Amino acid sequence: MKNALYAQAGGPSAVINASAAGVIRACRRSGQIDTVFGAHFGVLGALNENLIDTSPFDDATLELLKATPAAAFGACRHVLHDLADDPREYQRLIDVFAAHDIAYFFYNGGGGSAHACQAIAQASRRLGYPIVAVHVPKTIDNDLLHTDCSPGFGSAAKYVATSIREASIDLASMSHTSSKVFILETMGRYAGWLVGACGLATEHPNDGPHLLLFPEIPFDETQFLHQVKETVERVGYCAIAVAEGLRDQTGNTLHATGQKDAAGDRQLGGVAPLLAHMVTQQLGYKCHWAVADYLQRAARHLASATDVAQAYAVGEAAVAMALDGRHGLMPAIRRLSDVPYRWDIVGVPLDDIIQGDRFVPREFISASGLHLSEAGRRYLAPLIAGEDAPLFKHGLPQYFRLPHDRVPKKLPPFQSPLTSRVQCQV
Amino acid sequence: MKNALYAQAGGPSAVINASAAGVIRACRRSGQIDTVFGAHFGVLGALNENLIDTSPFDDATLELLKATPAAAFGACRHVLHDLADDPREYQRLIDVFAAHDIAYFFYNGGGGSAHACQAIAQASRRLGYPIVAVHVPKTIDNDLLHTDCSPGFGSAAKYVATSIREASIDLASMSHTSSKVFILETMGRYAGWLVGACGLATEHPNDGPHLLLFPEIPFDETQFLHQVKETVERVGYCAIAVAEGLRDQTGNTLHATGQKDAAGDRQLGGVAPLLAHMVTQQLGYKCHWAVADYLQRAARHLASATDVAQAYAVGEAAVAMALDGRHGLMPAIRRLSDVPYRWDIVGVPLDDIIQGDRFVPREFISASGLHLSEAGRRYLAPLIAGEDAPLFKHGLPQYFRLPHDRVPKKLPPFQSPLTSRVQCQV
Numbered sequence: 001m002k003n004a005l006y007a008q009a010g011g012p013s014a015v016i017n018a019s020a021a022g023v024i025r026a027c028r029r030s031g032q033i034d035t036v037f038g039a040h041f042g043v044l045g046a047l048n049e050n051l052i053d054t055s056p057f058d059d060a061t062l063e064l065l066k067a068t069p070a071a072a073f074g075a076c077r078h079v080l081h082d083l084a085d086d087p088r089e090y091q092r093l094i095d096v097f098a099a100h101d102i103a104y105f106f107y108n109g110g111g112g113s114a115h116a117c118q119a120i121a122q123a124s125r126r127l128g129y130p131i132v133a134v135h136v137p138k139t140i141d142n143d144l145l146h147t148d149c150s151p152g153f154g155s156a157a158k159y160v161a162t163s164i165r166e167a168s169i170d171l172a173s174m175s176h177t178s179s180k181v182f183i184l185e186t187m188g189r190y191a192g193w194l195v196g197a198c199g200l201a202t203e204h205p206n207d208g209p210h211l212l213l214f215p216e217i218p219f220d221e222t223q224f225l226h227q228v229k230e231t232v233e234r235v236g237y238c239a240i241a242v243a244e245g246l247r248d249q250t251g252n253t254l255h256a257t258g259q260k261d262a263a264g265d266r267q268l269g270g271v272a273p274l275l276a277h278m279v280t281q282q283l284g285y286k287c288h289w290a291v292a293d294y295l296q297r298a299a300r301h302l303a304s305a306t307d308v309a310q311a312y313a314v315g316e317a318a319v320a321m322a323l324d325g326r327h328g329l330m331p332a333i334r335r336l337s338d339v340p341y342r343w344d345i346v347g348v349p350l351d352d353i354i355q356g357d358r359f360v361p362r363e364f365i366s367a368s369g370l371h372l373s374e375a376g377r378r379y380l381a382p383l384i385a386g387e388d389a390p391l392f393k394h395g396l397p398q399y400f401r402l403p404h405d406r407v408p409k410k411l412p413p414f415q416s417p418l419t420s421r422v423q424c425q426v
Numbered sequence: 427m428k429n430a431l432y433a434q435a436g437g438p439s440a441v442i443n444a445s446a447a448g449v450i451r452a453c454r455r456s457g458q459i460d461t462v463f464g465a466h467f468g469v470l471g472a473l474n475e476n477l478i479d480t481s482p483f484d485d486a487t488l489e490l491l492k493a494t495p496a497a498a499f500g501a502c503r504h505v506l507h508d509l510a511d512d513p514r515e516y517q518r519l520i521d522v523f524a525a526h527d528i529a530y531f532f533y534n535g536g537g538g539s540a541h542a543c544q545a546i547a548q549a550s551r552r553l554g555y556p557i558v559a560v561h562v563p564k565t566i567d568n569d570l571l572h573t574d575c576s577p578g579f580g581s582a583a584k585y586v587a588t589s590i591r592e593a594s595i596d597l598a599s600m601s602h603t604s605s606k607v608f609i610l611e612t613m614g615r616y617a618g619w620l621v622g623a624c625g626l627a628t629e630h631p632n633d634g635p636h637l638l639l640f641p642e643i644p645f646d647e648t649q650f651l652h653q654v655k656e657t658v659e660r661v662g663y664c665a666i667a668v669a670e671g672l673r674d675q676t677g678n679t680l681h682a683t684g685q686k687d688a689a690g691d692r693q694l695g696g697v698a699p700l701l702a703h704m705v706t707q708q709l710g711y712k713c714h715w716a717v718a719d720y721l722q723r724a725a726r727h728l729a730s731a732t733d734v735a736q737a738y739a740v741g742e743a744a745v746a747m748a749l750d751g752r753h754g755l756m757p758a759i760r761r762l763s764d765v766p767y768r769w770d771i772v773g774v775p776l777d778d779i780i781q782g783d784r785f786v787p788r789e790f791i792s793a794s795g796l797h798l799s800e801a802g803r804r805y806l807a808p809l810i811a812g813e814d815a816p817l818f819k820h821g822l823p824q825y826f827r828l829p830h831d832r833v834p835k836k837l838p839p840f841q842s843p844l845t846s847r848v849q850c851q852v
Contacts, residue, residue: 008599011600041602071597071600072598073594073598074599075600077603077604161822162823163721165825166720166721166725166727166823167720167721167724168811169494169496169724169825170495170496170720170723170724172500173500173501176468176470176502177467177503178466178502179499182719184721191434197778201822273699288720289719290717290719290720291715292718293593294608294714294716295593295610298592301728302728304821349646382822384820384821384822389817394731394807394810395584395626395732395811396591397588397591397593397811412469426759
């Protein structure tokens, strides 16, 4: 029996480890895979032969892993060269696979790692050690093509929708004599799925959030200020969610523009404080703002049960595809119906996945451009459904800790010729 | 039988409505109080005779109220004059009490409303309509004297401790190639209880948060940067929690100083982005930051069961004190033991409450000034214990909505001579 390697890539999510648990359990159940190794810090862990043996993980440990946010095995941002340009990293990966008898590679990440997964699979064929590589989808940005949603998104969406609901009623309760406006900044540099999900908190017409600012809709300061004023005068207060990547009419992010307007690097805030400043200066309303940052993607305490189930299922499905020899695929979620939400999993060729990103379509956004449409609501609602709380101890969620033991190395150290290319992006 | 008036004051919390439910249920159970009215938007609602009749609230509604964050009846910030200076607002309150046959007044708030509660009680005696006024404690800042803790604090504490734990492992998982530092800004302008509570997330020595910046400890930039660098070199990353009110050696908040350094009002961020900027400029580490703002005080989805129980209990106890004719009191929580946490409720004279604020004592802070001491941990740990989730529907917590009906007014409108004194503070 051959072994498998599981690696995590890119920005973490609240449920990526549920996919890890799905992969590990499915491998064990198959009877066709011996050991599942985890790469410590993603593909860099594979290159450096930093492997973790998951065999000692008992069922309780796998349950804990499943309920743990962030990339428990460690992830990285690292871009592999094209094979034709420089084969050395691919050769090293093949050497590590061969040294540890690894025939299956599961790469859990977003669009970039789908590309890398495909490149590694193809290189392994050219270099004479064909491995079966399957990509396991993950991204809180929900911008992967050809899947109903991306595991990780639903939980972040549930967190931001809950947060803006709670903050909106907080704002409402003090609006008579205190702040009139609250702004929550969500992640989303290009695609506005998370800011859109905030709109699910609006159940009745006057509920917050009253305005959603999508990166797909160019920001119109005049319209925005008018809407804020109209909402405060009508409802008494105005709750707003804004995507970090909000852009002006010329396509520049407001954040970047703000930085330029202020004295160089003195402008330290995100887009939320910038809008708060605008509201206070132009309308005279006292304004509060929050930037959730990592909190939204790590909020396993408020995970969507649907999201956890899907993350686990794509992990299991990846193993089934691999054992069928169906490499170069990504298990994708296919929606069968909205209400009740029914879905299954299909294999999508990675060549399709890596063709492009997926933005919020105009028909999911209301006519004004400032809230969800009914179609958008229908799409998003099932993705945040259900609760899946982690174990709490002493009042705090208990999370998995990676053991310190590493698999003994069999190869000499690898001096990556490409170390300088390790990307330290956001 | 006489009626009672319940009013909410100041910044909301996740559990102030649990106190409301405790007051309403205890009044009903007593058989000695007829109707419990709620004041819409606090003492201003009382002045303007905007009253809500809680009699139609059935048990399910009261359960929903108990599990709803923010001030469900609406709160305000409004400072009453001294009676000697201007008796008109007091006279109006007495008129409203008399018109609606109100003999009991329950005022749910922090230090300011304890003062107001006492003033109203004393004025009612001087003006010949003696009411029984009891203050019900509430503040997420935990800065009330003579009570083990303030209802509302435990839930905010549980939220920030959970958030920094989740964000810390997110940071850890990407630290190999991405951000090395994460900073969470908590509320706390003068007292560092919430930033201290973040320290509960540190279970093992290398766990985040690694540094806590208390407003009680003057900020030392050199020591801070040294500690960040040392932590990143030792652990691989550094997670930090900072109180919004962090002060420099001269007692100025860093936030205010930052505003002065930058071009006037161009500095829009809080203290977290300011420190992030410092870390990036001085140490070259990529840094992420979050400002939780209202999210932390409204996070009923992550309430502390201990906090909910205490909030409910002080509401009930306030009614018991009122019925005993023990006015001018606040039901306070008395700690009987740390482990297991046992507490009861005692009546504390309001004159004692309003004497001062309560800061984190030096012995609750580690020798370095940058983390909790064991004593601090022992004090804080029980306050976040236990979970008390609200009802979820369609993936989101369901919260109480105030009915639109108001009690018919019996008095002419009140033109407050003091309207200009309504305070629009944070």
